[in-house]
Amino acid sequence: MAEETVDYSLANPDTLTKYKVAAGISQTVLKAVTGWCVEGANIVEVCEKGDKLLEEEVAKVYKGKKIAKGIAHPTTVSPSSYITPYTPLKTDEEEAATVLKPGEVIKIQLGAQIDGFGAILCDSIIIPSEKNEDDKLPGRQADLLLATHYANELLLRLMIPPGLVPTGTEEEQKKAAAQKPPTQAKITQLLEKVVKSFDCNLVESTTCWLFERNEIEAKKKIILAPGEGVRGEGIPEIGEVWGVEMGVSLGSGKVKTLSNRPTLHRRTTTTYGLKRPSSRATLSEIVKKFGTFPFSLRQLEDERSAKVGVVECVRGGVVRQYEVVGDKDNEPVARLFTTIALTKNGLTRLSGPPSPDLEQYKTDKKITDEEVLKILERPIGKPPGTKSKNKKKKKKPAKKVAAEAEEDEEGESSDEE
Structure with a gap:
């Protein structure tokens, strides 16, 4: 078949399959890398091990087929105040000696690609410290991770075209379908309500991109808390794959370029x-x-x-x-990255951070804004295999893709709220 005649859109089931296979690999490797990130671990060594595992896992799929496959994003481990993905070089001796410190907020980002379809993800974790004897994160660390989690959940729901996922009475559904998608300014405004509930700020110019084959920065982008003279273009639509990024800071959220060599x-x-x-x-x-x-x-x-x-x-x-970018106030920053597909059934999380155990976080802060709470209650996708309104008794399809299983769990928790 000639290259020109292949349909690489989500209308071709093969495309979604390749995204899901890449996503499954990304999830597997993220879990392993997270386990290696402990006090005293050397960042370069962790990154190298992550890339090696990505390559090994990619080699196991689509064997013998003439399909390009590999790493969509190298393994990066960014220390506390770093915003951009960080991966030092062995030949830069001082940076190569960087190790993880207890209590540090680190960002792990990586991704696999199959036939040019990349599934990238990022999670933020706190390096375990002996102070947390009861396994609960105290104070500001908890605020930061909760703010990032809820802002991310809100953003994912705001990416879904209005009225796509039916909720409420028939009249409410009609009303939802008639609404215009939120503007980028409105999205930023709603997200700021979430992060300010936890006394945090959005990281300036955090950007979500439209993904295409062999392209992770396609024609559309959503820019959150845009800096001066910066603006996003376009809104998410059915049939698209997006890389959704969320960045939250315990400081002002303003950024600065660090002196590190761009690697x-x-x-x-x-x-x-x-x-x-x-x-x-x-x-x-x-x-x-x-x-x-x-x-x-x-x-x-x-x-x-x-x-x-x-x-x-x-x-x-x-x-x-x-460029290597960090928080202007040198305050800790948390980031999450999720690769999503928008289909007629709603939003599918292809690859993304695992659902956090919210019981771990000790804080007296909470979200009180009614508009935000209402959006957070919305499901992100139609329950699998049900066209009726009976959403409670949904059976999980026996699919092997890890990302799918995780997405089903998310959908259920949303429906039960």
Whole structure:
């Protein structure tokens, strides 16, 4: 079949299957990496082990088929006040010695891709500290994680086209379907109500992107708490896959570029005649191994020559470098990232952070805004296999995909509220 005639949209069941297989791998690896993140663990070593496991898991699927597959996002472990994904290099000795500290809020991000369909996820965890003898997170740490969790849940519900998932009486359903989708300004306003309930702030210019095949930054984007002169474009629609990001800070949420060397890069669609042989060799390896997905310089064959070769690639615009960004006040930041599919049945979480055990968090703060609470009660998808209004007795389909099972649980908890 000619390349042009293949339907890569969600209308083709193969597309969703590939997303789900990639998502299952991402979930498996996230669970393993989370287990390795303990006090004293070396960040570079954790990232390398995560990438190795991603490659091993990807190698097990679609064997013998001529399908490109690999890493959609390298394993990154970002310390407390870091906002962007962080993955130090072994050849930068000082950074390579960075270890995890107890009580630190870290962000783990990674992803697999099958045939160009990437499923990326990010979770925030607190490195266990001996102070938490009763396994409960005290005070501000609890506030931060709760604010991020509820803001993320609210954002996911605001991504669903109005009236898509039936709730309430027939009249209420008609009214919901007639509503316009919330504007990006309205989305930010509602999310701010959530995070301010916990005395936190949204991270400036947190961005959600439309995903397409081989592209994790397609034509549409939603920008939360936009910085000056920044604006998003477009609204989510049925048939789309999105990468949904949530960033929350215990500080002001304002950002600053850190002095660390950018080690995360991504090939662009720009063409440019590279002059140096080392640059051409580096670009050739990038194209072969990663396509247009993000990668870390430590994943290239020779890290030292990659550091040299990538300079002209960045200058010529054929490779983009991700600056290392942190919280302006050096306060802890939590981030979550979920890859979602919007279908006629609502929202499917393809890959994302596991549901937290809310019993762990000790805080006296809570959300009181009626509009926000009402949105949080909405289910995110139609119950599987039921067209009637009897939502309580839904049976989980016996599907093997881990992300599916997790999504079903989410749907049930929403329906029961």
